[in-house]
Amino acid sequence: MATAIRSETHPDIASYQEVNRDVLKLLSKPGRGYFILLAGALAMLALGVYAWFAQIYLGIGMSGLLNPVGWGAYITTFVFWVGIGHAGTLISAILYLFRAHWRQSIYRVAEAMTVFAVMTAGLFPIIHLGRPWLFYYLLPYPNQRQLWPNFRSPLVWDVFAVSTYLTVSATFFLLGMIPDIAAARDSTTVPWRKKLYTILSFGWRGTDREWKHYTRAYLYLAALATPLVLSVHSVVSWDFAMSIVPGWHTTIFAPYFVAGAIFSGVAMVITIVVPLRKIFGWEKFFTPKHFDAMAKLLLLTGLIVTYAYATEYFIAWYSFEVPERAAFWNRAFGDYWWATWIMITCNAFVPQLLWSKRVRTSIPALFTITIFINIGMWFERFVIIVTSLAREYEPWQWRPYLPSWTEMAILVGSFGWFFMWFLLFLRVLPAVSVAELKEVLPAPLRFAPGRQREAKAKREVLGPQQTGGVEEYER
Amino acid sequence: MSEKREPGYLAIFGEVDAAAIAIEKLREKGLKDIVVFSPVPRHELEHALHAPESPVRMFTLVGALTGTATGFALAIGTSLDWPLITGGKPIISLPAFVVPAFELTILFGALSTVLGLLINARLPHVRKSVVYDPSFSVDKFGVFAAPPPGQEEEVKAVLRESGALEVREQPREVRIG
Numbered sequence: 001m002a003t004a005i006r007s008e009t010h011p012d013i014a015s016y017q018e019v020n021r022d023v024l025k026l027l028s029k030p031g032r033g034y035f036i037l038l039a040g041a042l043a044m045l046a047l048g049v050y051a052w053f054a055q056i057y058l059g060i061g062m063s064g065l066l067n068p069v070g071w072g073a074y075i076t077t078f079v080f081w082v083g084i085g086h087a088g089t090l091i092s093a094i095l096y097l098f099r100a101h102w103r104q105s106i107y108r109v110a111e112a113m114t115v116f117a118v119m120t121a122g123l124f125p126i127i128h129l130g131r132p133w134l135f136y137y138l139l140p141y142p143n144q145r146q147l148w149p150n151f152r153s154p155l156v157w158d159v160f161a162v163s164t165y166l167t168v169s170a171t172f173f174l175l176g177m178i179p180d181i182a183a184a185r186d187s188t189t190v191p192w193r194k195k196l197y198t199i200l201s202f203g204w205r206g207t208d209r210e211w212k213h214y215t216r217a218y219l220y221l222a223a224l225a226t227p228l229v230l231s232v233h234s235v236v237s238w239d240f241a242m243s244i245v246p247g248w249h250t251t252i253f254a255p256y257f258v259a260g261a262i263f264s265g266v267a268m269v270i271t272i273v274v275p276l277r278k279i280f281g282w283e284k285f286f287t288p289k290h291f292d293a294m295a296k297l298l299l300l301t302g303l304i305v306t307y308a309y310a311t312e313y314f315i316a317w318y319s320f321e322v323p324e325r326a327a328f329w330n331r332a333f334g335d336y337w338w339a340t341w342i343m344i345t346c347n348a349f350v351p352q353l354l355w356s357k358r359v360r361t362s363i364p365a366l367f368t369i370t371i372f373i374n375i376g377m378w379f380e381r382f383v384i385i386v387t388s389l390a391r392e393y394e395p396w397q398w399r400p401y402l403p404s405w406t407e408m409a410i411l412v413g414s415f416g417w418f419f420m421w422f423l424l425f426l427r428v429l430p431a432v433s434v435a436e437l438k439e440v441l442p443a444p445l446r447f448a449p450g451r452q453r454e455a456k457a458k459r460e461v462l463g464p465q466q467t468g469g470v471e472e473y474e475r
Numbered sequence: 476m477s478e479k480r481e482p483g484y485l486a487i488f489g490e491v492d493a494a495a496i497a498i499e500k501l502r503e504k505g506l507k508d509i510v511v512f513s514p515v516p517r518h519e520l521e522h523a524l525h526a527p528e529s530p531v532r533m534f535t536l537v538g539a540l541t542g543t544a545t546g547f548a549l550a551i552g553t554s555l556d557w558p559l560i561t562g563g564k565p566i567i568s569l570p571a572f573v574v575p576a577f578e579l580t581i582l583f584g585a586l587s588t589v590l591g592l593l594i595n596a597r598l599p600h601v602r603k604s605v606v607y608d609p610s611f612s613v614d615k616f617g618v619f620a621a622p623p624p625g626q627e628e629e630v631k632a633v634l635r636e637s638g639a640l641e642v643r644e645q646p647r648e649v650r651i652g
Contacts, residue, residue: 015614016514016515016613016614017613017614020612020613020614140549140553146556146557147557148553148554148556148557149553150561151549151550151553151554151568151571151572151575152561152562152564152568152571154574156575157571157574157575157578160574160575160578160579161574161578164578164579164581164582167582167585167586168581168582168585171585171586171589172585175589175592179514179612182612183514183612183613185612186609186612186613187609187612187613202593202598202599202600203598203599203600203601203602204598204600205512205600205606205607205611206512206513206514206611206612207510207511207512208510208511208512208513208520208521208524208526209510209595209596209597210596210597210598211513211516211521212516212521212526212529212596213529213531213591213592213595213596214516214592214596215516216529216531216532216592217529217531217588217589217591217592220531220532220535220584220588221585221588221589224535224539224581224584224585224588225581225585227577227581228578228581231574231577231578231581235574235578238574434514434612435514435515435516438514438515439515439516443490443491443492443515443517444489444490444491444614445490445491445492446489446490446492446493446638447490447492447493447496
């Protein structure tokens with residue numbers, strides 16, 4: 001039947017059965033490598049939890065924060081993790097609307113990364129509060145004092161943006177998994193898994209009624225997630241841009257932050273997928289072609305980020321604003337010159353290697369480059385936040401800031417938290433979409449009008465839209 | 476509430492076009508009560524069924540507009556509840572309120588889309604279903620038909636001739652009352 005005809009984007013997968021077998025296999029066989037990784041993540045998390053408890057017990061003085069640097073490593077890490085999340089929504093929702101079929105095998109991993117990254121990010125404003133148990137003051141709720149949050153403040157916008165983002169991306173993630181969980185339910189023999197999948201699959205049977213409404217709902221959710229993802233990092237950038245601090249008060253911040261977010265997120269997808277591909281044997285799903293496509297995304301967003309850096313410096317010079325000029329001179333040649341140059345080297349220079357196709361298709365090279373980008377993007381937020389605050393307004397109040405061990409330990413702990421969720425996800429839920437991957441494979445046809453035979457004879461590769469169907473047969 | 480068993484036939488197909496042909500033929504015979512199972516959404520099947528447009532989009536629209544209204548109402552209402560001028564800005568600063576209104580548009584729109592899906596697709600499907608086969612989540616397509624009395628043999632023949640791998644007698648439990 002359809003054995004000789006291959007999908008354009010996933011040529012290594014021959015049949016529907018193969019998808020089910022190979023994807024669901026991941027759920028049943030944890031190797032030693034998996035447990036070593038999980039133990040590592042838990043150890044990192046334990047360090048972070050210890051540091052946070054120490055900070056709650058002894059007070060916010062455990063961090064290096066002191067006037068005028070009221071925002072430091074915590075807010076840096078918050079922006080970093082929210083940014084990481086953005087690539088997942090880009091790949092799952094925006095590329096879905098663009099019908100970019102290479103995304104089919106990779107989007108579930110990226111989407112999981114989004115949900116867990118936003119879960120991580122959401123902790124940081126709370127950790128940053130001196131009294132984290134009062135975090136609910138951020139929410140608009142009726143209270144005895146009849147006080148409401150100030151809706152003119154970007155910090156309240158942020159609460160709305162990030163909590164909406166977490167809710168919608170988690171919904172999109174779980175909804176997108178329903179048919180795949182049903183497939184897992186049908187194949188598993190482990191009792192607790194059967195029970196869990198039966199609940200999470202909502203009793204999905206794949207009937208025409210279910211599919212009809214499901215595909216529409218999925219489309220509308222993707223259409224809602226697309227403007228949402230652009231808004232979230234814009235709102236995060238306005239936490240800075242709405243103030244009058246030199247170096248923050250600029251109109252380019254929203255697009256600059258969104259591009260940077262997608263840049264860092266795509267880098268993180270690659271960083272995560274490369275080792276997992278080795279450990280779990282996912283070579284079939286994530287081919288060099290997929291890495292090439294993601295590397296092109298990296299190159300594009302990296303160039304936008306580079307352009308934004310150049311614009312910032314140009315406008316500082318061109319505007320003749322003395323404080324603005326001083327702020328940017330200080331960034332490049334002041335106390336924090338090293339951080340600035342780490343950021344520029346990692347985010348602007350290193351990605352230029354991606355112009356070469358050999359680099360884009362070499363997985364070790366890509367892995368190395370994305371590590372640089374991850375580091376560079378953390379430093380970008382550090383540079384923006386700390387250099388501007390440490391030299392804020394009047395010279396008599398200037399004070400340098402460096403993260404304390406507590407802040408660094410919590411940063412490490414956030415990676416542990418993130419990877420713990422990610423690793424648990426890999427064992428419990430299907431990490432590659434079973435149903436969506438089948439959409440791009442040639443469907444098994446009985447009465448194909450010679451199209452498949454013809455393709456077979458010419459050794460032609462058929463795309464998903466060319467596999468024919470009943471319309472073609474009717475003609 | 477009692478249950479009645481209605482006769483029905485479940486045909487399992489290995490190919491999507493064969494299933495689509497079977498649906499078309501059953502429809503020609505005037506059969507309306509058809510349920511199709513597939514591991515992947517296929518346009519052929521949807522066309523063969525002549526299904527009307529899904530009403531989920533109305534849920535999305537209404538939810539989103541409700542969200543916009545709620546966002547503005549929340550921001551304006553709470554500002555008026557304790558009118559305190561800060562930063563020399565008006566009490567009702569509409570440009571600033573666009574952000575919470577936008578976020579709630581997305582939030583309510585997304586949640587009501589999910590609600591629309593659950594209502595229209597009749598999920599979650601909690602009853603232990605009789606009509607199903609685990610191969611429908613792998614690579615088989617299913618066509619279930621409940622023929623009116625007297626047409627049983629005809630329906631069975633159509634399903635077989637269209638290329639079904641297997642035709643099962645599969646009574647369906649229907650709730651009465």
